[in-house]
Amino acid sequence: MRIRQARAQELKRVVDLYLNGYKDLGNYFYTRRKNAVRYIKWLYRRDRAGFFVAVENRSGANADEGDDSGGSGAEDDHRIVGFVASDAFWLSESGRVGAIHELVVSPTRRNLGIGKTLMNVAIHRFRELGLERVELWVGITNPAQKFYETLGFKAEFQSGIWLKMTKVI
Numbered sequence: 001m002r003i004r005q006a007r008a009q010e011l012k013r014v015v016d017l018y019l020n021g022y023k024d025l026g027n028y029f030y031t032r033r034k035n036a037v038r039y040i041k042w043l044y045r046r047d048r049a050g051f052f053v054a055v056e057n058r059s060g061a062n063a064d065e066g067d068d069s070g071g072s073g074a075e076d077d078h079r080i081v082g083f084v085a086s087d088a089f090w091l092s093e094s095g096r097v098g099a100i101h102e103l104v105v106s107p108t109r110r111n112l113g114i115g116k117t118l119m120n121v122a123i124h125r126f127r128e129l130g131l132e133r134v135e136l137w138v139g140i141t142n143p144a145q146k147f148y149e150t151l152g153f154k155a156e157f158q159s160g161i162w163l164k165m166t167k168v169i
């Protein structure tokens, strides 16, 4: 498994992962493909350098030798098993912060550290860009809250079905 920036031509596969990854979480996602496509494209436009995917070779072997040029047509030899849409240009009440807009790991690849690795890559970039604070919103009944607490995020306040979590980095 390796992490790299997403390519525009693979966003369709990111949408597949998004729809599949959220299907047990009813209220918290766009269930219609059309809306999901619009959402993922919006995330990509916000900050494409902060849109990272976790990829594995189809064989399950280490994908490190893969062609990263994006022009080889070798899209099908790897599987996208996770992504994070992070945004280094988000303005909140506290000024410019790093936002984690979306994070999904394939249901068959959970609890292997992929989500944590994606978060670490996004946060590392935020730090390099001089940001000092990360913010995200998570559904109040979403078990991902515990995942974020493990990473040092603290619940800040609730608005409707959403909970804002933050971390000083």
Ligand SMILES: CC(C)(COP(=O)(O)OP(=O)(O)OC[C@H]1O[C@@H](n2cnc3c(N)ncnc32)[C@H](O)[C@@H]1OP(=O)(O)O)[C@@H](O)C(=O)NCCC(=O)NCCS
Binding pocket: 021, 022, 025, 102, 103, 104, 105, 106, 109, 110, 111, 112, 113, 114, 115, 116, 117, 136, 137, 138, 139, 142, 143, 144, 146, 147, 148, 150
């Ligand atoms: C949340 C999510 C991305 C976590 O990805 P993951 O790859 O399974 O998480 P990791 O394996 O990196 O877990 C890192 C740590 O969080 C803990 N953790 C992960 N999921 C957890 C859960 N549901 N409940 C409690 N702890 C959890 C792990 O035990 C691990 O702890 P450790 O470092 O002490 O061993 C994944 O469950 C997912 O895609 N969920 C659906 C989409 C979603 O809700 N996204 C968040 C939107 S805000």
